[in-house]
Structures are given as structure tokens and as C-alpha cells.
Amino acid sequence: MSKLDEALAELKYDERGLIPAIVVDTESKQVLMMAWMNAEALKMTLQTGRTHFWSRSRQKFWMKGESSGHVQEVRGVYLDCDADTLLIEVVQHGAACHEGYRSCFFRRLGEDGTWETVAEKVFDPEDVYGRGGEGHTPPKR
Amino acid sequence: MSKLDEALAELKYDERGLIPAIVVDTESKQVLMMAWMNAEALKMTLQTGRTHFWSRSRQKFWMKGESSGHVQEVRGVYLDCDADTLLIEVVQHGAACHEGYRSCFFRRLGEDGTWETVAEKVFDPEDVYGRGGEGHTPPKR
Numbered sequence: 001m002s003k004l005d006e007a008l009a010e011l012k013y014d015e016r017g018l019i020p021a022i023v024v025d026t027e028s029k030q031v032l033m034m035a036w037m038n039a040e041a042l043k044m045t046l047q048t049g050r051t052h053f054w055s056r057s058r059q060k061f062w063m064k065g066e067s068s069g070h071v072q073e074v075r076g077v078y079l080d081c082d083a084d085t086l087l088i089e090v091v092q093h094g095a096a097c098h099e100g101y102r103s104c105f106f107r108r109l110g111e112d113g114t115w116e117t118v119a120e121k122v123f124d125p126e127d128v129y130g131r132g133g134e135g136h137t138p139p140k141r
Numbered sequence: 142m143s144k145l146d147e148a149l150a151e152l153k154y155d156e157r158g159l160i161p162a163i164v165v166d167t168e169s170k171q172v173l174m175m176a177w178m179n180a181e182a183l184k185m186t187l188q189t190g191r192t193h194f195w196s197r198s199r200q201k202f203w204m205k206g207e208s209s210g211h212v213q214e215v216r217g218v219y220l221d222c223d224a225d226t227l228l229i230e231v232v233q234h235g236a237a238c239h240e241g242y243r244s245c246f247f248r249r250l251g252e253d254g255t256w257e258t259v260a261e262k263v264f265d266p267e268d269v270y271g272r273g274g275e276g277h278t279p280p281k282r
Contacts, residue, residue: 004254022163022172029170031163034226046250079256080245081238085175087246097222104221105228109187113145115220 008042012084018054019086023064023096026075026089032096033104035064037086049074051088068128070094095122098129149183153225159195160227164205164237167216167230173237174245176205178227190215192229209269211235236263239270 001009013019018036025032035053037045041061044052051064051072065071076089097104100121107115142150154160159177166173176194178186182202185193192205192213206212217230238245241262248256 002254007250007255010256020161020175022175024172029172031165031170031172031228034161034163034221077250078246078259079248079250080175081240081242081247082245085245087172099222101222104223104226105219106222107220109148109218109220113143114148115151118219 004046008039010083011039011042011079011086012082013038014084016056018056019084021051021053021086021088023051023072023088023090023092025092027091030103031105032072032090032092032102033064042086045074045088046077051090064096065093068094068098070096070128072096094128098125100125100128145187149180151224152180152183152220152227153223154179155225157197159197160225162192162194162227162229164192164213164229164231164233166233168232171244172246173213173231173233173243183227186215186229187218192231205237206234209235209239211237211269213237235269239266241266241269 011019017038020034021037022034023032024030036056038054041052041054044061051074053062053064055062071093072090074088074090078087095102097106100123101119102122103119106117106119108118110116152160158179161175162178163175164173165171177197179195182193182195185202192215194203194205196203204212212234213231215229215231219228236243238247241264242260243263244260247258247260249259251257
């Protein structure tokens with residue numbers, strides 16, 4: 001078993017074989033998104049240097065940016081104390097959110113008790129993903 | 142139904158009734174930890190202004206800092222595009238990690254394929270939690 005295999009064997013996947021991966025911008029440290037990896041998606045991520053995830057709704061692998069071009073170049077992989085959550089530092093091309101925002105966390109709970117959009121869109125989803133044509137549906141997690 | 146109840150009704154909990162909550166430092170934006178909330182833990186968090194979670198292993202609520210004093214004062218609550226992940230901005234007293242590090246993500250996958258500790262401890266866990274005496278076990282997630 002290689003050192004890397006040993007390191008990866010420490011990870012604690014949940015009962016579905018998944019581990020949450022928090023993706024942050026390597027420069028601003030902003031949290032961009034959270035998605036799920038299985039062991040294979042993590043291997044693909046490490047081998048290619050681009051983030052790959054497992055889609056629970058579609059039951060398939062997806063590479064971030066596969067349809068939008070908004071790929072994430074991996075700069076660092078961190079593990080938490082319980083070994084059950086990953087944090088991935090990336091250079092984000094374009095934006096992380098399929099709704100056009102830099103980060104998926106663009107809504108903040110306001111003092112009036114409603115979700116307020118607190119970010120500006122950096123792209124128009126229709127320009128990037130088309131108007132719902134087949135093969136252009138944004139990757140769902 | 143109040144506006145806040147309506148806002149919270151948008152959240153998508155998983156099949157266990159849980160939603161992941163990423164906790165970040167409100168100033169540095171550093172990711173401190175990830176833990177799970179159910180609807181009740183989120184309400185307790187909003188009502189008290191201090192983070193509360195649901196422990197999957199212990200099947201009970203816990204307030205961050207209940208044994209260590211290292212509480213988290215909530216400064217902002219964000220929701221992602223899919224409404225299935227929360228991000229909580231906090232002022233962290235002491236440190237987030239029960240192993241003594243500021244952040245739970247203190248291990249980085251090195252070029253040699255091993256997990257390298259890349260942070261310094263800010264407290265000694267034995268000083269804070271004791272030597273395993275009852276009631277002093279660090280909160281597990």
C-alpha cells in the first residue's frame with residue numbers, strides 16, 4: 001500500500017460511502033460550495049488536479065465545470081480532526097454557483113427573517129448553460 | 142407562519158433530518174469546523190446566538206463550547222443555492238477544534254502523500270477537557 005493509499009484509508013465515509021468536501025478559494029478563503037465525494041471522485045480529483053464529485057441525485061460522477069467551463073484547480077486538500085470532512089482549496093475559474101454567483105452561499109438570513117441575496121452575479125446562467133437544452137442542465141448536487 | 146418560519150421551511154434536510162453547517166471565522170473567513178444541525182439545533186442557534194448542533198454519534202444536542210468554554214457567537218447565517226447546506230459566520234472564543242487547534246482542518250495532504258499538521262495548537266486539550274474524567278469528554282460530532 002502506497003503512502004497516499006494509507007493516507008486516504010484514514011478517511012471516514014458515511015453509510016453511503018460519501019464524504020462532504022468544502023471548496024474554498026485559495027486566495028480569498030471564501031467558501032465557494034459544498035459537495036460530496038466518494039473514494040473514486042477523490043482519486044479523480046487528486047489525479048487530474050480538478051475537483052470531481054459524486055452526484056447523489058443523478059448517481060454519477062461530475063467534474064466541476066464540465067458543462068460551464070468553470071473548473072476548479074486544486075491547490076490543497078485538508079482533512080478535519082474526525083477525518084470525516086474534506087476541505088479543498090482551489091483556483092476557481094469563473095464562478096462556483098450554477099446560478100451565476102461566485103459562491104453558492106449568496107443568501108444571508110436578514111434581520112427581518114427572510115433570505116437576502118448579498119452577492120452580485122458574475123455571469124448569466126442562460127449564457128453559460130443555455131435555456132435548458134439537453135446536456136446543458138447545470139450539475140446538481 | 143412568521144417570515145422566519147417561512148425562511149427556515151426552505152431548508153432541505155437529509156433523510157436523517159440533518160443539514161451540514163460549515164462554521165467560518167467572521168473576520169479571517171477561515172473554515173473552523175463542519176457539524177450537523179437539525180431544525181431544533183438551528184432554532185436554538187438563532188435564539189441564543191450561539192451555535193448548537195446535533196451529535197449523530199451521541200444522538201443529542203450540544204452547544205459548541207459547553208465543556209471547553211470555546212463558544213461561537215453567531216454573526217451571520219448563509220444558505221447555499223440548493224438550500225441543503227448552511228454556512229455560519231462566528232466569533233470563535235478560544236479554538237474550534239477539541240484537539241487544540243484553531244480550526245479542525247489542521248492536516249494537509251503533502252506531496253509525499255501523507256497528512257501533515259500545518260497549524261499550531263492554541264491550547265492543550267488536557268488543560269481544557271481534563272484527562273478523560275466523566276463529563277469532560279470533548280464533544281464528538
